[in-house]
Amino acid sequence: MFDYFHKRCIEMASESATKTKKTAPAPERKKVMSPKDIFRIPTTAQIRRLESDWIAKCDPNWGQVLMEVAGRGAAEAAFEVWEQRNETQKGSVAIFCGRGNNGGDGLVVARYLHLWGVPVHVWVVGNTKGRGAQADQAMTTVESSTNRDILKKMGVEVRSFSSDLSSNFFDTSDGKQLSSSVTVIVDALLGTGIDRDVDAVFMHAIEMINGSDATVIAVDLPSGIHSDTGQVMGAAVRAHGTITFGNVKPGLINHPGAEYAGDLRVIDIGLPEAALEKPTIHLTSVELVNDLLPKRPANSHKGSFGYLLTIAGSLGMSGATMLATESSLKVGTGLCVLATPSSLVPHLPPKEVIYRPIAETDETTIAPKALGDLEKDLDKATAVVLGPGLSTNEETVSFVQKFMSKVMDRSTEVPCLIDADGLNCIAENTKVFPEDAKHIVITPHPKELARLLDESTSEIQKDRIASATKAAAEFGCIVVLKGAHSVIADPDGNVFINPTGNPGMSTAGCGDVLSGIIGGLLAQGVEPFDAAVAGVYLHGRAGDIAAHSLGEASVTAGNIVESIPDALLSIHDELVSDLEAMFEPM
Structure with a gap:
């Protein structure tokens, strides 16, 4: 499966194809990342330090910029897949979002796909401390909350996964199987933050995603995969492709994570590589x-x-x-x-x-x-x-x-x-x-x-x-x-x-x-x-x-x-x- 992994890293980081939908302006082509960036593999801790240091140095709102760039890059990939599936089957895109920044990336994906004329269904997944619709859709970061609010103002319904399992987007009343009208799934549940086994509500969502016939795209990392070790933390999304940001993560190359990631695309989100701590892990080129x-x-x-x-x-x-x-x-x-x-x-x-x-x-x-x-x-x-x-x-x-x-x-x-x-x-x-x-x-x-x-x-x-x-x-x-x-x-x-x-x-x-x-x-x-x-x-x-x-x-x-x-x-x-x-x- 990975006998051409080094090629795929370069090929999948290439410019996204220009979209031609009449419902929205075409996304711009993205700049190709250089091989030297792709082959550096920083740990999760190193990436987090770089992001926090850069945000502190530039502007507190820079986190929103990073999320926007990352989400748009992932949206372009999802759009390409949706177009391919749409040639034979008119379908929609289901986007499963966690409550943190990975979920925020997913909300940005939903916004762009909506602008480009793609039917989208958005669910927020995760346990909450309060009750009611507002608590069900609560996000844990300012950036992800902002993107949820923008999406709602655009008229896109954001549902709670726990309370909407019986909706008509599911083929069974117990919510165990997605409707066949969904041709693409975007996994933005957990990202790189997981350090323990997934809990019951995420387990349910992961089982549903894995049981679907839709093409699955993971945002940054398949949910349930440990970012550094590649281990499955109780359960994990099996993606056909993963859109990862900035650099390849160790967990995308280590097994079994590599098997869950599918094809890889690396998106340059504008973080200064020169400011990254000298990574001790590299991919041989x-x-x-x-x-x-x-x-x-x-x-x-x-x-x-x-x-x-x-x-x-x-x-x-x-x-x-x-x-x-x-x-x-x-x-x-x-x-x-x-x-x-x-x-x-x-x-x-x-x-x-x-x-x-x-x-x-x-x-x-x-x-x-x-x-x-x-x-x-x-x-x-x-x-x-x-x-x-x-x-x-x-x-x-x-x-x-x-x-x-x-x-x-x-x-x-x-x-x-x-x-x-x-x-x-x-x-x-x-x-x-x-x-x-x-x-x-x-x-x-x-x-x-x-x-x-x-x-x-x-x-x-x-x-x-x-x-x-x-x-x-x-x-x-x-x-x-x-x-x-x-x-x-x-x-x-x-x-x-x-x-x-x-x-x-x-x-x-x-x-x-x-x-x-x-x-x-x-x-x-x-x-x-x-x-x-x-x-x-x-x-x-x-x-x-x-x-x-x-x-x-x-x-x-x-x-x-x-x-x-x-x-x-x-x-x-x-x-x-x-x-x-x-x-x-x-």
Whole structure:
């Protein structure tokens, strides 16, 4: 669903189509946001501080201006959808508003749609302290109250959701199903303010919205989704599209929030980006990845592109070793050495890989004395990958822990990627990480990170950004928390969220491919955090290409390896295409 997320952010922030309705002046085209703004992902707290500081600096009424700009932008999107649905079905737009500023945005949407000749039905949803119609329609902010009053003066009826459930806009007397005449729903119930499970009246409204056949557009954020974590707070609106303001919110990219958001459109509402606190969360862009990938000078040789030592494999797990080494070669590594149990080497296929037979246990796993077999390679290596197919044999665990100590004691810090069983071998003794481990990249899936942090997998998944950031700070290393929209974090609190990849990559060996890609970039001299960010993006893009060709269900890890060259080429091609598009006439 999100294999083109980075494209959608740019495309959906483009100028709104000019309306041609005779009942009102056509809305103006909106200015395109620049990619640098779209890819910054501030937290809810950062956005609120920016808004409050800017309002205080400019004018107390500036909040009304922001609401007007946001509401009009959302109205344009709703109008486009309504026009498309109206080609085959004459219908109306139902707008569900909460009592806060998100509801105020919805009221502005209603006003513009009414001016443009669209039949609108407006409901205010939420618990009240008083009784009567006035209390039922009470808003909690000055801005939203003002927009409610304007709408009423224009002759638009604003109903209370709790008291009008039996109106003729519902197909059933209990108000559980909207009339089929409603073709578009605008969700402006809760926005970014929710920090607890939704209460009963909102639950009812959300169930009604989700049960409708109408096209659903969420304002800023699908109601019921936590703005920072993407978690469902009891219940949430499933939108076909979300119009978000200023910047993409973390909850729109983190799962499950990303599944509820649908297509994204980012509306520039005029807040000064320069005044925004330096965000620590970013969405990886194709421009960034192109800059991070190593270049190949004309007068170079194989020694110019690194010496990668991959320590991997055990009986029955040789496939993992080959996926990792082949991936590292596909990203341009000059020399790849695979250190694996000696009795496995004769059975490995002849490849552009140097095989290093090392000491093994009786169970054909790597033995502690294999350390002596690796001395020469460690002297030459520009990076190490440790873990694919390694096993958790007791002696192998001892090898891994001794290896970590040995590598950390060396005068030269060799960048090291640890994955899979490499992580499981150190889960009970994470003290093997040095105090400053920024040259180490770990790539756990949620269960592996749960072991490392001694938490449950559900705790990790509840807030993936916080979990990755916590691990990076605790271990002092670079953390790649794998999964849908993988999270990359460093010890300084910087976070990147990856937009590439698809469900077809939920297949055996996919993580080994990622290890090889990042390891290959490390070997070529890319800084560890940069290698992790670029490697995860490239890995997902290769998976997207494979899925596009084969279908998600048929993708294997080998297909992803085979797609790496096309992924590298496509990054350059898309960058050129995007740059050309920037200079097209408006």
